[in-house]
Amino acid sequence: MPSSEPGLRTAMRRVPRWWLIPAVTVLVLSGLAAAYWAGTTTAAGTTTAQATSTVVPVSATVERRAVVKQVTISGKVIAGAQVAVKATASAGIDRLVVTSTVKGAADRVAPGELLAVVSGRPLLILPSSVPLYRDIASGDSGPDVTALQGALAGFGYSVATTGTFDAATQRALSGWYESVGSETAKQGATKQDAAAADSSSAKTTPGTSTPAVVLRWREFVQIPGDTGRIASIAGPGAVLAEDGIVAHVTIADDAIVARADVLQAESFAAGTPVTVRAGSAALDAKVGQLSGFKDGDPSKNEVPGKDITLPLPAGTQGFAAEQSVTLTAGAAAPEALAVPLIAIRQESGAAYLEVEDSSSLRRVDVKVTAQADGWAALAEAAGLAVGDRVRLP
The missing domain is CATH 2.40.30.170 (Efflux pump adaptor protein, beta barrel domain)
Incomplete structure (x- = not known):
């Protein structure tokens, strides 16, 4: 036992390694130097790339166009709007048949005109101001007679507005019928006689030489607003339906x-x-x-x-x-020199453009005459023509 103790004590003795400290120091400094070098190289590369990038100028072409706000x-x-014009059967008429027409599609119609002949009797156009609700015989009075006399006077016939259906009114009404190639409804002096008589008969009022004229309201039609244009009309020989529609008139x-x-x-x-x-x-x-x-x-x-x-x-x-x-x-505008609105520059209130030449920029003063949709119209200016390139900001 005692003889082995010195050897064990020798084996456990530390071996001095003084050289490790400088070696570690050198390694740390080398790492720091490498990191610094890498950082400066990257920064230098970025700076070089940024320094070498160039700004590309943007320009536009001068055009000739109409600049207007529309x-x-x-x-x-x-x-x-349209209105249906209907014929109404008079006494003695069995059915409504279009005898003839004087108007066609697209023709204008107005009071005083003949629209068509239905079952042998005229279909005349009266102003809408004339109330139609009864047959009128000689001697009848009322607002309908007054309005009728006014309408006849408006057609150019000599008739006074008396409010009574007199001889002058009879003559005016007869003249209107004759102007469209038709005879008046010549009937007896009373409306009872007129209702009982056939539309083709003719009687003379006793003691007179002029037949009494009876106004039959069913022989007249009216159009709202008095005028219109025929959209469609039944042709000769057409038998009208129960509603009596003979035409459709466009009133607007x-x-x-x-x-x-x-x-x-x-x-x-x-x-x-x-x-x-x-x-x-x-x-x-x-x-x-x-x-x-x-x-x-x-x-x-x-x-x-x-x-x-x-x-x-x-x-x-x-x-x-x-x-x-x-x-x-927006009224149409004449074509003029035009550039994008953003190309217009200003200095001391004056507008100008920077026009590109082969290797430089030149200033051209301009006057803006109109602006619309991102464009500016320019008055003619010396040194500026279609196709020139102008620098944009």
């Missing part, structure tokens, strides 16, 4: 109606010139009416806003009822 909305052609021309939102409506005041287009057809017109605000209807694809109405002159080609159209407000 607002376009969609609309539709709406058919004008077709119109164009479009809905504009509140902002758009500001460009469509009444009287504003607009251009209406339907396919290849175009029409210059004026806004007739601008409605009050109306709620939108999503089911009809209608936005909240106001309705613009334009009358469509009768006979206008290319605009049929229910056809879709576009309405553009």
